Amino acid sequence: MQTIKDVAALAGVSDRTVSRVVNGEPNISAKTRARVEEAIARLNYIPNLAARMVRTNRSGVIGLITDVVATTPNSVDIIRGVQDRVSRANLSLLIANTSGAAGEEARIWRTFQEHRIDGVLFATMYHHAITFDPATHNMPTVLLNCFAAGRDDVPAILPDDYQGSHAATCHLIAQGHTRIAYVTLNPLILAAELRGAAFVDAMGQAGLPIRPDWIRPGIVGAVGEEVMCAYDAARDLLARPAEDRPTALLTGNDEIAMQCLFAAASLNLHVPDDIAVIGFDDFRIISEQVVPPLTTMALPYYEIGMRAADKLFAILAGTDDQPTIERLACPLVERRTV
Amino acid sequence: MQTIKDVAALAGVSDRTVSRVVNGEPNISAKTRARVEEAIARLNYIPNLAARMVRTNRSGVIGLITDVVATTPNSVDIIRGVQDRVSRANLSLLIANTSGAAGEEARIWRTFQEHRIDGVLFATMYHHAITFDPATHNMPTVLLNCFAAGRDDVPAILPDDYQGSHAATCHLIAQGHTRIAYVTLNPLILAAELRGAAFVDAMGQAGLPIRPDWIRPGIVGAVGEEVMCAYDAARDLLARPAEDRPTALLTGNDEIAMQCLFAAASLNLHVPDDIAVIGFDDFRIISEQVVPPLTTMALPYYEIGMRAADKLFAILAGTDDQPTIERLACPLVERRTV
């Protein structure tokens, strides 16, 4: 592999001069620069980042820690968002997965330190609180899709579940629905709480009644071993005479919405004429391909990735002037079920 | 940040000795080692990988290039497989995404070279041929889910679409089905070709007839702008009297299978009693949550990631004795639709 000295020799200059050209420093005569650049091209010289780093003590590498990515497929969009932003900044991305194991996580932090990472992005695949003490790692960190329990000094980018659910409910109401039932997420998780509160608030603000028997869990069980029961819940809600039936189903997420669609089909109910259904998350593999295609609130995963990387850079540059914790809106994606 | 010299000074040994301890080299007295380790712990010393690399010329970093991950959610499992194997080998993973853009890809290879990556894993999210000339990059590379068009000297790990589709057909036949229709993938893609051929072969081997009007595309259109038509295809196949109807639907993938399930529900047909359905891919967000849960052939994404990393390490170590191109079996996942 060619080194800076090979280039210097070929160009007939000192290695320091080559370094200047490579790093785009000023105060180089055009002629010298041209000669150096030609030598670089001819030798196909590629700078050795590690050597540079030993000197400068800045790695140009960002670390991304994820927990169990696998379970929620679309959360890859977080990674994509991060990648796009990181590559735009001409940095590199080191990535590692905890698989949920605590020992593994410690190992990862250590590896990142060995690499003298500039900063880290810590992403979870469910929106939830984590125990996180920045002091133990001592690296600029931004949390994605999670936040540090009991403290407000750790930068985090979160989806705005409340806003999304509120908007979904309002959308249904705006379409003229007054008889709205809610098939919920697992009540154990944070998003369920946030989304549920928004539903209650939006209904109240519209002066609409909430029937307790029209709020049904679509998923139950401990986190990690949930079981779906949305199909049965929806059948139960829908297998009644029209006048005793909701006209719209707000759902906890797209999987639940999908099961509601199956329930409607099994009852020969037409969507959206007999019953409207609105999802949440916009898992496109479901929402786009279910019959009919699902109207849903999108989780802004890609934007979370982008914005988090953005924020990290701002923090590193000392120019971050946004709130420590930012919530990104969930946009409505209109398809055919409302 | 503490350096090896700080540790050496505190332990009262030379820096070389500290280096030996850190790297687990032999020929150190237990006493010295203990002293050094104590100093390391006391100073919270963390080796500087970049400095090490400048000397050893090995980075301990593997690069992973992906194309559009987002579109096929479960393909994250490829990344997980790679990660798990890479971390087991105590290496790090640098990851980059081409977003499909050629310029971007060139940039990524260059970045990898700047990092003096030990080897690269190149993963695509659809099984297809790519144009790839190892000579242009000059880094040990293993292809995942794709292969170099027109050459057989580039290591690759692929899913065995033929085997999977053959097994799926045989499974249906073994359950007693003789009237099997096929709702296919977009005929433009490679997997469709492979899976289609296997269906034809398996039926032939069982002496079963193939009705041309029972082979229907479930997806059509140019790659990237496909439109689903599986619902209509399935309705058409199933909206006939029982004696003129298939008893089983082999499908190109889980999304197609899902639409078939919707079609069956809309026709008040019971799955699997009236009509059996088998999917392909095992996108669990669909296959586990559809009603009823889907029997399907799993794409071995996680294993592809694992095995590819494994193969790359073997190649780097000069011990790879497997075929250049390996095909991994697609296992049957039995749920409730057959």
Next chain:
DNA sequence: TTGAAAGCGCTAACAG
């Protein structure tokens, strides 16, 4: 505008 010397943190090569 350019170059010489020094040194970043580490390990290879050798000596003891």
Next chain:
DNA sequence: CTGTTAGCGCTTTCAA
């Protein structure tokens, strides 16, 4: 078993 010397490829510092 341990230490010394040199040097990896680059940038910093300072002088020319």
